[in-house]
Amino acid sequence: MGLLQIEHQLMRHAQAERRRWQEIAALLMQVDKERLWEAQAPSFTAWLQGMARRADLQESVFWRCLKAGRIYLELSGRDSLDTAPAVSAESLELADKIRRHAPKAVGNDVLTRTLEGDLSRTELRQVWTTYKAAAGGTTDRGRLPNDPQDRAGALEAKRAQWESEKRKPENRAEVRRGELLAAFRSFEWLGTHDQARSETRVHGLTGRLAAVSVVRRDAAASAAVEVHGLWTCVSRPELADYEYAAPAGIDFMWLAFPDELSEHVSSRTPRLLGLLTMKRKDELCVLRLAQRRRVDAAARCDVLAWLLTRAYLWP
Numbered sequence: 001m002g003l004l005q006i007e008h009q010l011m012r013h014a015q016a017e018r019r020r021w022q023e024i025a026a027l028l029m030q031v032d033k034e035r036l037w038e039a040q041a042p043s044f045t046a047w048l049q050g051m052a053r054r055a056d057l058q059e060s061v062f063w064r065c066l067k068a069g070r071i072y073l074e075l076s077g078r079d080s081l082d083t084a085p086a087v088s089a090e091s092l093e094l095a096d097k098i099r100r101h102a103p104k105a106v107g108n109d110v111l112t113r114t115l116e117g118d119l120s121r122t123e124l125r126q127v128w129t130t131y132k133a134a135a136g137g138t139t140d141r142g143r144l145p146n147d148p149q150d151r152a153g154a155l156e157a158k159r160a161q162w163e164s165e166k167r168k169p170e171n172r173a174e175v176r177r178g179e180l181l182a183a184f185r186s187f188e189w190l191g192t193h194d195q196a197r198s199e200t201r202v203h204g205l206t207g208r209l210a211a212v213s214v215v216r217r218d219a220a221a222s223a224a225v226e227v228h229g230l231w232t233c234v235s236r237p238e239l240a241d242y243e244y245a246a247p248a249g250i251d252f253m254w255l256a257f258p259d260e261l262s263e264h265v266s267s268r269t270p271r272l273l274g275l276l277t278m279k280r281k282d283e284l285c286v287l288r289l290a291q292r293r294r295v296d297a298a299a300r301c302d303v304l305a306w307l308l309t310r311a312y313l314w315p
Contacts, residue, residue, distance in 0.1 A: 003036040007051065014055040014062070021089040025069025026081045028062060046237045049173060053241050056208075060174065068092045075099070075111055087117055094124040102131045176234045180256040180278055181210055184230050189276055189284040194219040199307055207246045210256075214307060226251045227303055228290070233257040236264055244270055249303030252290040262287060 006027050013023045028048070031037055037047035048066075052059035068089035069081055075096065095114040099107035110127060113119045119127075183189070185198040198213040205212065211230040216222065229250040233239050239261065246253045254274040257265055262277050266287065269275065274290025 001030075003031065003039055006031055006036065010051060011055055014051075014057060021065040021068050022081050024062065024065040025072075028066045029069055029081075032066075041237060045173070046235055049235060050237050050241065053238065064089050064093070071096045072115075076115060087114060088121060091119070091121050091124055094121070094128050095119075098124070098128055098131060102127070106131075173234050176258060177210070177232050179282065180232045180234075180258075180276075180284070181230070183278060183282055183284040184211060184213075184254070184256055184276065186282075187213075187215075189286055190215065193217050205247050205303070205306065207250075209247070212250070212303070212307060214304075225304075227300065227307075228252045228254060231255045233261065233265070236261065239264060239268065242269075244273065246293070247303060248296045248299035249301070251292055251295055251300075253293065254290050256284060 010024065010027045013019065013027070031047070032044050035044075037044045041047035041050060048062050049059050052062055071092045072081065073079070075092075091114055095111055098110045101107075102110070106127075110119065110124070114124065181200065185200075187193065187196045187198075190196065194216045196213055196215045198211050200211045202209045202212060207229070208231070209229050210232045213228040213230070215226045215228060217224065217226070227250050229246055229252070231242065231244075231253070233242065233255060234257065239257075242255075244253075252274060253272065254276050255265065255269060256276040256278065259277050259279045265275060265277075272291040272293055273288075275287035276284040277287045279285050
């Protein structure tokens with residue numbers, strides 16, 4: 001089966017009402033094993049990111065399915081996912097964590113019962129809570145130890161674990177995206193302003209935004225607020241897929257990206273779009289100022305009403 005056929009099946013399974021990780025994992029593993037991605041992308045990660053955008057899903061959905069497939073093959077000793085049980089991807093991840101940190105007898109029992117479908121996700125989470133301390137140094141309830149020396153050791157273990165997670169290919173893109181988003185929310189790039197607030201829970205707005213911010217430049221002009229929208233980009237294939245279709249009620253639109261993409265971004269983006277590049281960790285620099293967009297009054301009221309709802313009415 002060729003790459004185009006695999007991509008067609010992958011889109012169909014990913015967008016199905018009842019998504020099965022086994023079907024998605026099998027296709028992803030075939031593309032990775034046979035290196036079929038080489039025809040379309042510089043790396044498997046870049047190809048997977050492109051497929052996630054086409055399916056309008058977070059790439060973490062595909063990575064979780066792929067990870068679950070690999071875990072199942074490792075734990076079961078099988079060669080294929082054809083007979084994979086009806087166990088969730090999250091359950092397999094939890095069973096794998098328990099196996100690596102719990103006593104061998106406990107790990108083997110949890111593994112067997114998980115593959116047989118005898119343990120629910122709730123039960124697996126409860127078991128994982130017991131052995132979580134062995135993975136990151138926290139107590140069984142997630143708190144750090146009270147003893148100063150033990151606490152320092154636990155913090156160091158958590159930092160080391162986080163740095164290790166950041167280096168994994170499946171996490172690299174989202175880590176960089178998180179760094180861009182955190183720097184945007186600091187507003188240090190914005191210049192002089194009185195108040196600013198960001199909202200990153202953007203479900204309900206069109207345009208695949210990463211964040212929406214409300215800015216008041218001058219306290220004396222309390223009614224003069226600006227609405228800023230953010231897109232993020234962490235790879236060249238992602239840049240090529242952007243449509244730059246912002247919601248009608250946004251005054252200024254920005255694109256944040258790592259510095260190595262600067263030369264490609266400047267010539268391939270609309271002139272009204274502001275450009276923010278991350279030259280150093282946790283710091284965005286304005287490469288090009290955003291220009292005010294022509295905004296429909298009714299659409300702007302809709303965006304502000306949505307922001308008000310997110311800020312005050314819902315948790």
